[in-house]
Amino acid sequence: xxxxxxGGSLSVPVCYRHTGRETHVRCIRCNRPICPDCMNDAVVxxxxxxxxxxxxxxxxxxxxxxxxxxxxxxxxxxIALIAANVLVFVGTLxxxxxxAAIGQGSDRVFAPATQLSSLLGxxxxxxxxxxxxRLVTAMFVxxxxxxxxxxxxxxxxxxxxxxxxxGPARFTALYxxxxxxxxxxx
Numbered sequence: 734x735x736x737x738x739x740g741g742s743l744s745v746p747v748c749y750r751h752t753g754r755e756t757h758v759r760c761i762r763c764n765r766p767i768c769p770d771c772m773n774d775a776v777v778x779x780x781x782x783x784x785x786x787x788x789x790x791x792x793x794x795x796x797x798x799x800x801x802x803x804x805x806x807x808x809x810x811x812i813a814l815i816a817a818n819v820l821v822f823v824g825t826l827x828x829x830x831x832x833a834a835i836g837q838g839s840d841r842v843f844a845p846a847t848q849l850s851s852l853l854g855x856x857x858x859x860x861x862x863x864x865x866x867r868l869v870t871a872m873f874v875x876x877x878x879x880x881x882x883x884x885x886x887x888x889x890x891x892x893x894x895x896x897x898x899x900g901p902a903r904f905t906a907l908y909x910x911x912x913x914x915x916x917x918x919x
Contacts, residue, residue, distance in 0.1 A: 749781070799898045810901045811892035814908060815885050820849055821853065821873040822881050857919070869919070872912030
């Protein structure tokens, strides 16, 4: 036990983790004396760090209706996907020039393909000849400011909701499967 003895009688108990600290508080689960640094609030009383750790192992993690974890609440995967799309778009601007992405004249909504977008986009004869990576990279290629603006707006609005509901891993899988399915359909 973690109690000091002086002259044959029991004196003030000391914390089981910090033997130099006197305390009159005990863990509600294991009844060990604990100091204020070791106290963790419980429903009634306080618990020691070891009992809190043991209790966490028996508690199930919270899940959404679709099996997602609370880690998806921040939307990190959505932000990463938007960043990847914007980086590829900026790459098409650099290789193809600003006029290729913005368009010339008011009648042009979508811009012509640039070198990078031609290299990354789905081109059925190229895929048929073994360039299967185009099926994945094509989901990050956008032709023009209206195209990327609307797609990234939709990804921002829907992506955060889906990532929260599905969880980061399932949302990433859904995004990649949908992108791959769209590429295969082309």
